[in-house]
Amino acid sequence: MRELAAGLAGLVFGAGLLVSGMTNPDKVLGFLDLAGGWDPTLAFVMGGALGVNALAWAFMRRRGRPLLAAEFALPAASAIDAPLLAGSALFGVGWGLVGLCPGPALAGLLRGDAAIYLFVVALLAGTWLAQRRPYPLPAGVPSKR
Amino acid sequence: MIAESFTPWLGLAGGALIGLAAAGLMLANGRVAGVSGILGRSLAPTRGELAWRLAFLAGLPLGATLAKALFGDLNGFAITGRAPLLVAGGLLVGFGTSLGNGCTSGHGVCGLARGSKRSLAATLAFMAAGFATVFVARHVLGGG
Numbered sequence: 001m002r003e004l005a006a007g008l009a010g011l012v013f014g015a016g017l018l019v020s021g022m023t024n025p026d027k028v029l030g031f032l033d034l035a036g037g038w039d040p041t042l043a044f045v046m047g048g049a050l051g052v053n054a055l056a057w058a059f060m061r062r063r064g065r066p067l068l069a070a071e072f073a074l075p076a077a078s079a080i081d082a083p084l085l086a087g088s089a090l091f092g093v094g095w096g097l098v099g100l101c102p103g104p105a106l107a108g109l110l111r112g113d114a115a116i117y118l119f120v121v122a123l124l125a126g127t128w129l130a131q132r133r134p135y136p137l138p139a140g141v142p143s144k145r
Numbered sequence: 146m147i148a149e150s151f152t153p154w155l156g157l158a159g160g161a162l163i164g165l166a167a168a169g170l171m172l173a174n175g176r177v178a179g180v181s182g183i184l185g186r187s188l189a190p191t192r193g194e195l196a197w198r199l200a201f202l203a204g205l206p207l208g209a210t211l212a213k214a215l216f217g218d219l220n221g222f223a224i225t226g227r228a229p230l231l232v233a234g235g236l237l238v239g240f241g242t243s244l245g246n247g248c249t250s251g252h253g254v255c256g257l258a259r260g261s262k263r264s265l266a267a268t269l270a271f272m273a274a275g276f277a278t279v280f281v282a283r284h285v286l287g288g289g
Contacts, residue, residue: 005173006197010204013166013178013250015212020159021152021220023209030148032279037148041156046253048160049167053258056168066175073175074259077246080266087245088252088267092274094237096282097230101249102242103180105235106202107209108222115224119235126239127185 179251
């Protein structure tokens with residue numbers, strides 16, 4: 001049941017990415033290019049997603065628990081620390097170089113485009129490297145388990 | 146100057162679908178629909194938590210392909226063909242989202258919807274870095 005629900009959520013998520021235009025790296029770069037011919041679409045995507053999700057969350061948190069699990073598994077970390085900011089900034093640089101973040105990269109895997117394959121292999125390698133970094137982890141950062 | 150490619154209604158509609166999917170995963174499974182987190186934890190799986198993650202990840206390309214078949218390739222597709230850029234971009238996105246514990250979906254869509262200050266800080270950081278990177282690439286170096 002949980003697998004079915006997750007698969008369905010992924011399916012709708014992927015459809016949303018295509019409809020919104022976020023699967024097109026050129027369009028994402030158009031949003032990030034404030035000094036060029038700016039394409040504000042991504043702000044509307046965020047607005048639509050946030051509006052629906054925030055409304056749903058307000059309802060769900062009153063409900064207290066999910067349908068198919070014991071509890072809502074929310075991130076424990078709350079500190080705004082160096083790994084959070086440095087990691088997010090590095091992510092932003094990579095995002096700005098190509099115009100792909102993880103969701104749209106995976107959503108593009110069936111296009112048969114070699115550039116997407118190369119990006120996703122590098123994405124996996126980067127994730128793998130971060131999980132194997134030798135320095136101590138702050139609370140809440142996913143590590144090898 | 147606003148680009149001609151601006152598509153506010155498709156953006157809102159697609160965004161609403163993304164929000165619906167994130168809300169659905171939280172309501173059903175109690176899990177955050179953060180793509181980088183789900184991907185990263187699939188590489189280092191915990192018992193009993195791998196199957197739903199793989200199902201979610203498989204849904205992304207299937208959903209995009211289905212939507213493309215139903216509605217057409219609404220917004221087109223164009224990506225750089227420069228391999229060094231793709232490799233550097235992928236490495237940075239993978240490493241950064243893992244270190245920063247989230248990406249556009251986990252921090253931007255899910256964290257912000259719960260009012261997380263941590264996610265707000267992360268979102269501001271990756272947005273600022275993205276704007277700066279594109280500015281340098283397109284208007285300083287003139288590559289693009």
